[in-house]
Amino acid sequence: MNSLLAQYLRPHSISSMQDDVLIKELFLSHDPDGRRLDSEQVLRAMENIMCYATASEVPVSDEHVDAFAMNNASNIEVVGSQEPLGHTICKIAREILCKCSGEGDLHTRTMIVFDLVGNYRWDAKVVLVLAAFATSYGEFWLIMQLYPRNLLAVSVAMLKQLPCNVSMLKPRFKALSLLVKAMVENGDVCRNPNSNAIAAWELSSFLGVSELKDNMVILLVSKPELLPLEKLFLLVHQTYDHPHNKNLEGSYKIVWVPISSSETWTDVEERNFELFSCSLPWYSVRQPQLLNSAVVNLIKQEWNFKEEPIMVVLDSQGMVTNSNALDMVLIWGARGYPFSVTREIELWQEEDWTLPLMIDEIHPLLNKWVQEGRNICLYGSENKDWIIEFNAKMMEIRRLGLQVDMVFVGVKNPSEQVRNVLATINQEMHTTLLSFTEIQFFWYRLESIRKSKLRLGKVADTDHTLREVSALLNTEDSDNGWAVFGKGWPPDIVRLQGMQLMECLNLFPDWGGNVARRGLVGAIRNALGLAVSSEPCSHPNVLHYAEGSPEGIVVCEKCKRLLKMFVVYE
Structure with a gap:
């Protein structure tokens, strides 16, 4: 599936136009119905198969068998589905194997597999296809490792028409082993829980900037004209010139992802991109005009990008922690780090109308x-x-x-x-x-x-x-x-x-004579009868006395009622 998703970001050509059609059909097949699968467990079992199958042609002894595989693999269930997990994996494997002879075109074969996993989330789709492949691959090596010493293995190999001598296939197995190793090493891609992460991962790979690796990244998605100049100046100030930035230098990177309002970029949009990409202190996507339409659609659908700019926050693992932190950044600047929704809630708990x-x-x-x-x-x-x-x-x-x-x-x-x-x-x-x-x-x-x-x-x-x-x-x-x-x-x-x-x-x-005692706001409230209540409020407030501060009546910043005063000496 990663190979298919990787095609999202290739420059447009005749073949990529065909890819666009396929990818659009893949999205149309995506119809999750709420069923849930523990992708982590399935992925762990798949990794075990791959590791044992490619490690050696010698059978693994009992003492090396993974306790996780023995105790938990058989307990994996699909919540919300009447079909057992094993049946689903078997059907996918059968479709893959039946088409290996070359029958049917790639488009049709791909869609058959995706239709089988249409009701699952994106992470489960990836894991199920990998599990089906791993199952077939593991069965093959299990038989070949026992052949010809075991008569049962000989009989099964004969019925499956497996080759008696696999030496001529060693170059292919070596290439496959390298592929499997890469799949296992990049298993975190499969663990991402939604299509947000897939889109972010693919978009990040398109950037090709080594400085972004293992960093928190903020994707600034906008039209090529970006923002009104004044708002753009404010955004630059809040992200680069804000006093708190000196404490966060290098902690996060901003990448501009410009998206045209139409399918074809205009000359004005091209000029705007060239101007801003060379003038602003953040990274930008290379040749955004060539972004695959599937990625653009994914950004619009999953991150709800319309005409207004958004700032999508990705943690160092590529997971989306805030689908739009733009307002948070404009309000607090670097104080909002790490710009997650949780941090936004925390900041509002500390703030009031002041x-x-x-x-x-x-x-x-x-x-x-x-x-x-x-x-x-x-x-x-x-x-x-x-x-x-x-x-x-x-x-x-x-x-x-x-x-x-x-x-x-x-x-x-x-x-x-x-x-x-x-x-x-x-x-x-x-x-x-x-x-x-x-x-x-x-x-x-x-x-x-x-x-x-x-x-x-x-x-x-x-x-x-x-x-x-x-x-x-x-x-x-x-x-x-x-x-x-x-x-x-x-x-x-x-x-x-x-x-x-x-x-x-x-x-x-x-x-005016009350200002010295009540303060300006207190005097105004008293004059116009604006105090909400004369009854003291119950909010805890600790006010440190400063020389010259007005004494006597103080209004609670939360409910605007009078504070009852207790003097505490430190």
Whole structure:
């Protein structure tokens, strides 16, 4: 079967076009019905046969017989099938042997075998065919080793019309022995539990890059134009320039697998591939235009690749640990290593809706403000009149003594109007922290947060982070703007928009005096009655006191209720 799968990745020609037809028929024959087979046990028994048959022509003594083969081989069952395993292997072997004389074409003979194993998973198909071959091969050598000393062996050899002298077949046996040895040494390919692994293994072999051997590999599958340039810059930053990358240097490799939207690559797609493959810091598939259509179809079907790019994570054994880690990478960068689904779940257990989650690594000065615990206001809109009004009100409040740093983040899918707003802010306030590109980074990050949460099955009704990020992503059509107030620590933040936001700012003379005691977010919540409950929450929180930190009321970052305070001295 490996020889058939290996043809997936050959350049297209007349013969490979015929191979395409055969491979498509093979996929059509794949109709798993839930039956399960312990492929590991069958493979172990097959390996024993191959090793004993090729090791020597001298019979193996009882003391060398594998205890596994004696105790477990006969107990192998097929769950979900009425047919015993031995019958299935016998039928496959019979089809192989009956066609050895050359009757029928290769296409027909191959399809007969695949039809017999159509209801099994891919790993079981491989193992069953190998087991059928091993059974026939082992029977042959068992008879030949006993012949001519054993009369029973002589009689069976005569009925099977086996040759009396096999010396003339020694070159063929030697070649077959080498093949068998290679099959046994590469037995891990057969142990892979699904077609994901088969596709990954075949694709990796097509790359032919020795640096990938025994490494964790991330396959970046996309159209030849890859990504919008800004999102591409963010991806490069998160995978190569992120501060955590220095601790992971060489731990994983990224390989770009471009796939055309149609069966024939256009000149534009060719130029895009040449440009990006030479400019970006990752490996790429050689001549992706020649990828066999069966591999392309497998990627689309098994990894659910459509038009949007995906990042498929393979461990050092070629097993798929995450069918799409792109959003995870855009959110956490190298912190997400090893980029498995398990790691993604772990990271979300550590995260909540905070400023660091929203802005991680977008701008170094912004990160510095967060680390210093400064009050920060993120605000957005593309309505120039609203921006002018909002900034005027905030400048007035800052003159009254409120220390808060302003960061304009525009809107989702920023247009030229946002560029005009940036120019206006620079003129009115003489500074804007984020560039147009960094604003796009911010919104790409929020999109990835929402996609990651949804892919893990979260819903906005019960997930605070998903609810808040969805609210921001849905503000694009509003003429009025919004603002998020918060700081790095304590991590609580509050989002206001429209009339509620302006009402809050107009009331600053009433609540501004509470900022020193409650903190900016606490004072805003108190002024607008936003605290969920006055009853203390039950979430465990340990807050380390830092000089200058507000004392008194602190809100739980998870449920937004007040924390009951206990002082612990270390």
